[in-house]
Amino acid sequence: MNRLVLWIFRICNLLIFMRSRYIFKNVLGGLKTNKSRSFLTILGIVIGIASVILIMSIGQSAKSLILSEVETLGGNFVQINPGKEPEGLTDMADILFANSLKDREIDALKNKSNVPDLIDITPSLMVPGSVSYGGEVYKPTILGWSADWLGKIYKVYPEQGNYFTEDDIKSRGAVAVIGSKVKEELFGSSDALGEKIKIKNKYFRVVAILPSKGQISSFADVDKFIVVPYTTAQKYLLGIDYYQEAHILAKNEEAVPGMVEDIKATLRDLHNIKDPKDDDFHITTPKDIIGKISLITTVLTVLLTSIAAISLIVGGVGIMNIMLVSVTEKTREIGLRKALGARNKDILYYFLIESVVLTIVGGLAGIAGGVGLSYLASLVLTKVVGAGWHFAISLSAIFLSLGVAALVGLIFGLYPARKASLKSPIEALRYE
Amino acid sequence: MSLIRVENIEKIYGQGKNETPALSGVCFKIEKGEFVAIIGPSGSGKSTLLHILGFLDKPSKGKYYFEDKLINEYPDNELAQVRNAKMGFIFQTFNLLPRLSVLDNIKLPLYYSHIKESLWDEMSQKAADAVGLTHRLKHDRSQLSGGEQQRVAIARALVNNPDVIFADEPTGNLDSKSGQIIMDIIQKLNDIGHTVVMVTHEKYTSEMAKRVIELKDGKIVRDELVESRHLARDGFKK
Numbered sequence: 001m002n003r004l005v006l007w008i009f010r011i012c013n014l015l016i017f018m019r020s021r022y023i024f025k026n027v028l029g030g031l032k033t034n035k036s037r038s039f040l041t042i043l044g045i046v047i048g049i050a051s052v053i054l055i056m057s058i059g060q061s062a063k064s065l066i067l068s069e070v071e072t073l074g075g076n077f078v079q080i081n082p083g084k085e086p087e088g089l090t091d092m093a094d095i096l097f098a099n100s101l102k103d104r105e106i107d108a109l110k111n112k113s114n115v116p117d118l119i120d121i122t123p124s125l126m127v128p129g130s131v132s133y134g135g136e137v138y139k140p141t142i143l144g145w146s147a148d149w150l151g152k153i154y155k156v157y158p159e160q161g162n163y164f165t166e167d168d169i170k171s172r173g174a175v176a177v178i179g180s181k182v183k184e185e186l187f188g189s190s191d192a193l194g195e196k197i198k199i200k201n202k203y204f205r206v207v208a209i210l211p212s213k214g215q216i217s218s219f220a221d222v223d224k225f226i227v228v229p230y231t232t233a234q235k236y237l238l239g240i241d242y243y244q245e246a247h248i249l250a251k252n253e254e255a256v257p258g259m260v261e262d263i264k265a266t267l268r269d270l271h272n273i274k275d276p277k278d279d280d281f282h283i284t285t286p287k288d289i290i291g292k293i294s295l296i297t298t299v300l301t302v303l304l305t306s307i308a309a310i311s312l313i314v315g316g317v318g319i320m321n322i323m324l325v326s327v328t329e330k331t332r333e334i335g336l337r338k339a340l341g342a343r344n345k346d347i348l349y350y351f352l353i354e355s356v357v358l359t360i361v362g363g364l365a366g367i368a369g370g371v372g373l374s375y376l377a378s379l380v381l382t383k384v385v386g387a388g389w390h391f392a393i394s395l396s397a398i399f400l401s402l403g404v405a406a407l408v409g410l411i412f413g414l415y416p417a418r419k420a421s422l423k424s425p426i427e428a429l430r431y432e
Numbered sequence: 433m434s435l436i437r438v439e440n441i442e443k444i445y446g447q448g449k450n451e452t453p454a455l456s457g458v459c460f461k462i463e464k465g466e467f468v469a470i471i472g473p474s475g476s477g478k479s480t481l482l483h484i485l486g487f488l489d490k491p492s493k494g495k496y497y498f499e500d501k502l503i504n505e506y507p508d509n510e511l512a513q514v515r516n517a518k519m520g521f522i523f524q525t526f527n528l529l530p531r532l533s534v535l536d537n538i539k540l541p542l543y544y545s546h547i548k549e550s551l552w553d554e555m556s557q558k559a560a561d562a563v564g565l566t567h568r569l570k571h572d573r574s575q576l577s578g579g580e581q582q583r584v585a586i587a588r589a590l591v592n593n594p595d596v597i598f599a600d601e602p603t604g605n606l607d608s609k610s611g612q613i614i615m616d617i618i619q620k621l622n623d624i625g626h627t628v629v630m631v632t633h634e635k636y637t638s639e640m641a642k643r644v645i646e647l648k649d650g651k652i653v654r655d656e657l658v659e660s661r662h663l664a665r666d667g668f669k670k
């Protein structure tokens with residue numbers, strides 16, 4: 001590694017202070033005479049760099065999209081799930097069957113003396129299944145929830161009708177709020193308000209229809225929503241006595257850390273938990289989500305970039321191969337140059353510069369291609385995902401790619417260049 | 433001080449059973465300003481000797497002193513520098529680089545020298561003048577005849593004003609008209625003080641030098657001054 005750094009240093013030195021103009025003239029002349037060969041040789045580098053740029057760009061766009069969504073949730077939003085913090089697949093399974101979040105817990109959290117900064121709380125449930133009306137059947141996302149939270153969190157308000165109320169929740173009312181897509185699938189253009197739809201053999205009266213908003217987050221398309229009171233979903237649709245999650249709003253963002261501690265204390269007290277390790281619940285704040293998403297997207301981007309980078313190694317091998325050909329072709333020239341006074345290192349630099357120039361040209365073409373592809377991809381993804389998707393390309397990715405390209409040239413050019421530099425002048429001159 | 437002094441030079445190619453001696457026990461001196469032709473049939477070791485004299489190859493045994501310094505002790509890099517500063521090479525096959533113009537070909541040794549870049553053009557121009565190629569500097573190799581290519585090669589050998597010029601069959605690939613021009617140039621270079629060591633297998637060409645060393649089977653069989661020297665300007669026979 002140290003030697004590599006030394007090489008880089010020497011080459012920079014050479015480029016800046018020595019007769020680089022002539023070397024470049026020579027090298028470029030050589031590459032021009034072998035245009036199609038040079039082009040094919042750098043193709044591997046072009047593709048490798050382009051895919052690295054593309055993946056890094058998409059990764060960055062995805063990350064900023066998801067983060068912006070999390071931010072729309074608001075800084076005062078907190079979520080509680082039963083079961084301890086998942087660290088592996090078995091933990092995930094535990095959570096699915098965890099039943100530690102029931103009315104008793106919700107009531108305890110609602111108590112101002114337990115959690116003073118909590119201003120609102122609602123349990124939430126997902127109901128698998130489909131909905132039907134007349135002959136039409138549709139598979140929506142069915143939520144047991146407080147419908148007015150759509151307004152509180154996502155600023156989505158009914159287009160027709162009104163959200164069901166606290167009374168409907170208390171009385172386990174058979175009422176439903178439906179998304180625009182659900183309405184269209186079941187009712188077409190006819191009126192839906194007041195009609196009765198069937199979920200799991202139970203009839204629900206449509207009390208509100210949502211405007212078409214599409215994806216309110218990467219995970220939820222509000223147009224496919226059916227929201228029913230969580231009490232109704234719990235008892236009649238799922239037949240359970242616990243909740244899958246609870247959503248909480250704090251007084252303000254600053255109050256969140258203190259409130260989280262209050263919630264923990266309340267639940268631990270309620271469940272007689274002494275050691276935090278034994279917690280049968282876990283709390284997620286926007287900060288946690290942002291941290292996790294950043295981690296996930298970073299890991300994914302690094303992973304995909306590494307896969308793309310493999311093509312750079314393949315490209316590098318191609319460069320090495322063609323450099324070996326070039327060295328063989330120029331055997332007599334090497335002999336002549338040595339006869340005229342070239343030292344071993346002059347020959348070495350000559351070929352190193354040739355391979356680095358090749359890969360840098362490939363890198364530049366790859367960057368251009370990668371930026372172009374990323375832009376095209378962003379056009380397509382904007383159509384698919386929505387206006388939240390933005391074309392992003394970082395300058396650091398571009399410089400990194402260029403550096404990597406040069407490094408590939410240096411590493412894979414070293415062996416052929418060394419081979420050239422060690423040729424005996426007289427044998428090289430005799431070469432036919 | 434002799435420019436070149438060799439003592440019992442041996443060169444053996446191959447190893448073990450395949451050992452073939454190319455030179456066995458060669459001794460001579462060359463002084464500054466001499467014009468020496470090394471002659472002999474093919475396989476006599478004359479090219480090997482020239483390569484050793486020009487630092488392109490190393491003797492297997494024996495001592496070679498260049499300007500009284502034993503070259504066996506020079507590291508490779510220093511050999512390259514001596515080659516660059518004090519020696520010029522002319523090859524039978526010219527060995528011009530195809531991608532470069534005449535001027536750039538002549539400049540080639542200067543890349544590897546300590547001479548300031550600002551002087552390169554002037555020096556190359558001067559060397560081109562000396563071989564009568566002043567008007568062809570921008571041309572490409574393919575636009576030149578064999579004789580002209582060899583003149584470029586001579587200019588290249590001259591450009592850094594070397595002490596000694598090594599010529600390996602300089603007229604071997606040329607017709608007699610071009611050969612005459614080339615030999616005339618080489619004789620003139622010798623006249624103005626350049627030491628010339630030339631390998632040839634043609635007796636007539638060897639008699640254009642001032643001294644002939646004849647090799648046979650890797651040994652010197654004759655080393656004498658030329659009695660009736662041919663001058664290229666009077667004619668040339670192949």
